[in-house]
Amino acid sequence: MLIYCPKCRQGYNVGEDLIPEEGRKLRCSKCGEVFRYDRRGEVEAVKMPPAAENDETDVADEAAALSEENNDLPSENNGTEEPGDAADEESEKPGDGGASENAGEEAAAEPEPEIDEPVDINDIFRRLSEQTEGLFEKEKKLTLRERLWLKFKTLTGWNIHLKVKYILAFLAVIAALSLYNNRYDIARRFPWTAPIYGVFGAEAQILGEGLEFQNIDWIYFNDEEAPRLEIKGFINNMTNRTLDLPTVHVEMLDENTNLLKSQNQQPEQESLKAKSRLPLNIVVTKPSPTTKYVFLTFVEIED
Numbered sequence: 001m002l003i004y005c006p007k008c009r010q011g012y013n014v015g016e017d018l019i020p021e022e023g024r025k026l027r028c029s030k031c032g033e034v035f036r037y038d039r040r041g042e043v044e045a046v047k048m049p050p051a052a053e054n055d056e057t058d059v060a061d062e063a064a065a066l067s068e069e070n071n072d073l074p075s076e077n078n079g080t081e082e083p084g085d086a087a088d089e090e091s092e093k094p095g096d097g098g099a100s101e102n103a104g105e106e107a108a109a110e111p112e113p114e115i116d117e118p119v120d121i122n123d124i125f126r127r128l129s130e131q132t133e134g135l136f137e138k139e140k141k142l143t144l145r146e147r148l149w150l151k152f153k154t155l156t157g158w159n160i161h162l163k164v165k166y167i168l169a170f171l172a173v174i175a176a177l178s179l180y181n182n183r184y185d186i187a188r189r190f191p192w193t194a195p196i197y198g199v200f201g202a203e204a205q206i207l208g209e210g211l212e213f214q215n216i217d218w219i220y221f222n223d224e225e226a227p228r229l230e231i232k233g234f235i236n237n238m239t240n241r242t243l244d245l246p247t248v249h250v251e252m253l254d255e256n257t258n259l260l261k262s263q264n265q266q267p268e269q270e271s272l273k274a275k276s277r278l279p280l281n282i283v284v285t286k287p288s289p290t291t292k293y294v295f296l297t298f299v300e301i302e303d
Helices: 050-070 083-091 097-109 121-140 143-157 163-179 181-191 193-199
Strands: 002-004 011-013 024-027 035-037 043-044 210-220 230-236 247-253 259-265 277-285 293-299
Touching: 050 083, 163 181, 181 193, 210 277, 210 293, 230 293, 247 277, 259 277
Parallel strands: none
Antiparallel strands: 002 011, 024 035, 035 043, 210 230, 230 277, 247 259, 247 293
16 A cells, blocks of 8 residues: 655555554654554654653664665565664663653654655646547547547446446337237237227227218108108128227218217127127208218217
8 A cells, every 4th residue: 555654755665564454653764754654544743752852863764774675664574673663662662751752652663664765746647638539639539429429428328337227118118119009900800809908098909990980861751740860871890800889970961071960879788799880870860951971970978
């Protein structure tokens, strides 16, 4: 791990096994600053008593001399007398008091990290700037299509692991639109799908589809007591399945196709078998004598 002195910002490359979980006190071999460092990266300067500061300075001078010879601080296993041991011997002398004892503890706790070259922040920013400029230059050389595609990938997160989700969502939307637009053809071929569409509020069948009016004729009877209009013909089922019979809607129009009168009549049967027909007989009472056209359609009457 890379550790910096909080005072002079000297950098050291220290093995993680030298720093316990609870942290330990360290001393900079360049400026003599004593500080505590833990594995979370927190650095805390330690204020030492005057006597202890003198002891630590001596040990720092010794570590600095060793680092000049080896280009790094001595490790715990290189056979060199450790600064912490020297501090311990001094702390055993009588008359030193509590200050020497504290200095010995701090010196003994000091790891001996290997010195690494200090990080040049300006060099890092310079390299980042060069990389950014290189990316800008590369983007300028892109065609319009490539720029739009890059913009699309950035906005949609195409480079993340959401590609499959986007594709599945797109396919689901396309499938839903296709099922809705072709619902009438689907219901003709598979009649059991019509109720499924109805669950979602979509009408999948045309009212009266497969039924036809045939041989329709109408006669106007101008009786003084009860003039009437009689419409006769057939309703044919042109399909190969049984169909429900909707209500027949009758409209009477004049020569200018203006509506004169209309009425509804429910067929005698509720359904009509495949390839069969049902006679139709509709009587309209008190029709207008100016009736010129009779128009028949199927309607759905809500209960």
